[in-house]
Amino acid sequence: MSKALTWPVAVVFALLAIVPLVPGVSRYHLLLAFDALLFGAIAMSLDLLIGYTGLVSFGHAAFYGLGAYATAVLLERGVLSLWACVAFAVVVVGLYALVVSYFATARRGIYFALLTLIFAEVVYTFFRYTQTFGGSDGIQGLPDAALFPGVLIDTPARKYYLVLVYLLFAWIVCRVVVASHFGRVLVAIRENEDRARFLGYNVQRYKMGACMISALLTGIGGAIYPIRSAFATPDLMVWTESGEFIISVMIGGLGTLVGPIIGGAFFTLLRDKVSSVVDWYFLVIGAVLVFIVLFMPRGLLGLRRLVRLRRGRAPA
Amino acid sequence: MDYLLAVLLPQLLHGLVFGAALGLLALGLTVIFGLLGVMNFAHGELFMLGAYAGLGVIGATGSFWTALVAAPLLVGLVAAVTEVATLRPVYHREPLYGLILTFGLALVFREGVRQLWGGDMRRILPPFPGSTPLLGMTYPDYRLFLLAASAVVLLSIWLFFTRTRAGIIVRAAVQDAEMLDGLGVNVRRVFTLTFAASGALAALAGLLLAPVFTVYPQMGVEMILLAFIVVILGGMGSLGGSVAAAFIIGVAQSLFSLWMNPQRVAIAIFGIMIVVLIVRPRGLYGREGVLE
């Protein structure tokens, strides 16, 4: 991590950490902040795939939902340990991601988008119609998870800190990947796949790697969700949810990592506020997407950094 | 034997009809992708718009048959305008923008329709409500009509692609779009017309199926996923492959619904796709290298 960015990052996380202590911040606000930061973190992990590797995943909600069900299944049976849930989610999502990424990266171009979409749809259909997992109502009424035996993650403040730790973890992983040799090859693949191949890189393996990392980060995010919501439902995996992740990345700005966090947070807050008042917010979202693609492909923070990268400067 | 006639055959018929509609959709998708290089996520919405346009026309004129002609034309117009205004600027950009753009368009169309007509389901009454005793079961006449109509439409399309000059050019261009330019054809106009035509076809399918499935904003979403599977199965760039795969999927879905929980049918269909992908990655009739 370059020095230039650690100070602002540390400040931001410190500020975020004292939010629960600010007077006037209610339980409801903390839960909302939880949703916003979770969504932002997942959008960031998706950016690794879309912005850095150039692969559009339309099925990211499946990684998210699988992680959630993994936790839900354990909590339902009385396994309350947070670590067990996360570990189980990693295994489940990892296996699924392995299969998906293998098939999706086997051919070029839009195959990836189509196959991630179709796989996600099947996962959704499976969970929606399988009664063992609660069918369309999902698994509900889950107990609180435990950090250590006896220490429950039960108050909104504790849940908030959990997601903050997750965000920090995801951020570090993404920064490390992006700054590494692996990350640079990903960018090379995005820029010109053939050239990367001629240079001797096993392109499919790199693509799979990027997909796995992104999927696992998202899956861990999904694993945390039932701790806040006390349920896991198939609707977490519906393809429009994948679309919302993509929207967050686009709003925030491709290839910037920070942008999608803000995009995701902004989108969550917007959705919560607006959907109570008006039911056409999806129309606005769609229009915003079209608008962004046509006139503002840079999103809020933009592709500036990628442009800088292309000109040979080291990533900031 | 009784089972065969009373239960199996009607399902088979239904599968053929559904497969035909699916084929119209998949055909449009493949052509647009081959020609324009864009995977149109909004294609299902054009299907849906056809049904709603039909609702509007029937509301104004009271005639289903007028709607059958007018609705596809209207949707074709909408498609043409959309292509010129939003798709043209992104042809030269990275393909991911086209994907996200059409995804956004799909949202706009779907939600726009929901705002205008409301989210609940609307019904289009079949133009003739009778039913015929067919093989032990009473089969609605309209579904029989659908069978005939879809056969006619597919036949016409086949004739277009094999017997007319325009059709042959489009078919060749789907394989190699650059060639169009070399032939001295007005590329932009062909793109717009093709997009409009595929939209009109989708709309026709939507309107034809509407009396059976009813009209609701999500109807396009459900079809498009199957259409994607069909396109992958049939092989990108192969028109015949799309249609063949569509019938296979349509019939498979129908028949599977009899034997397994209709809910699990989607998983079974998907399983077929995976097996084909493993055994024959380019699809039934696909060609190598068509995806780039």
Added chain:
Amino acid sequence: MRRLASLVMIVVVLAVAGVWMAAPALSQSKVVKIGDLGSKVGVFEGYGKYQTMFMQLAVEELNAKGGVLGHKIEMISEDDETKPAPAVRKAEKLILQDDVKLLMGAVSSGATMAVMDVTKKHKTIHWNAVSCAEFMRTTKFHKHYFSNQPDSRMQAAGLAKYIKDKMGKKVYIFYTDYAMGQSDGRQFKTALEKIGGEVVGVAGAPLDTKDFSPWFGAINQSNPDVLFLAFAGTDSLRLMTQLHSFGMTKKYKLAGIDCFLLQQDLPSIAESMEGFVQLAHYSSFNPDRNMQSVNERFKKKFGVDGNIMAGAYDGVMFWATAVEKVKSFDADKVAAALEGMCLDDTHIGKQCIRKEDHQVVMDMHLYRVEKGKNVPIARIPGSDTIGEPMVGKDPVEGFTWDIKKKN
């Protein structure tokens, strides 16, 4: 410079979002809020809309008399998208942010049960006027939950005998495959078999099925006398249209659950619904004096007839009466006051909340659809349908979907 600009933009965006989020509600003197949670769009839209309307009627009438405990009642409506997840989110918002003292909802049984977890955790008075899965007054019950919707067990108790005696012994049960429909399927199968009826087949179709014809072959093959249908909303509309086009509405006798179809939707499929029998507590075509009085009031305000969502009106009235009685909004006190409370002049006459499982005991009518109107054919006393309280007990213990083959 660019980085500074983007940082500024970030801060601005977050600040705007934060301020917007935290914007306090306009403070008014002496206002109490109640929540209306239900499906405002989608397959159950009709039920959600009428819930809102009936609640508005109640709120208006109460406010005209000075509100409740001197407080003006303000109603906040939220859409749960007919799914548990948004239902929970909206319930949390209503309870934590809007501080509602009464939560009415939801429509879909799945959503209602999910919301029950929230109202239990935050101790909010929760009234259910339409969801009919059998778990709400048994395994999921909590002491702040109340309902005047006859659940599937009550409906089965009231309707099964009529079906077997007057319609036919062989019944095919076709239900919508989620909480409500499964519950109806189970209870009706149990009830019918207990009194000697024969269930010749059962099948479930997913919520929002577009084409029901794949199931028709099996139905025809099992050759029933009666087709019992447990669907609701737009699914019912579609199902009846398709059944009719395949000639099955004339071939079999039809019966179903109380929320199968809202009266407003009846005229469009009147022909296919002819002869349909259900057990319900409301019909605008019932000449009963009480029923018509409520219907008139509703019609005067909204211009349309009422329907079974009148239960939501009663729920608000019960709550208001209880609050006045204990002079407090405290959930525990109100809940205690509600137990055993009766309202006398509701649309169905007397309604009393039973202490053990907070279920309202009330009479109902058997209705048959004749020329697009459901007309009453018999009155069933509340004591016949209420069944024994089973709080905490599993209502489906020992149940099996297996069909007992008879020759």
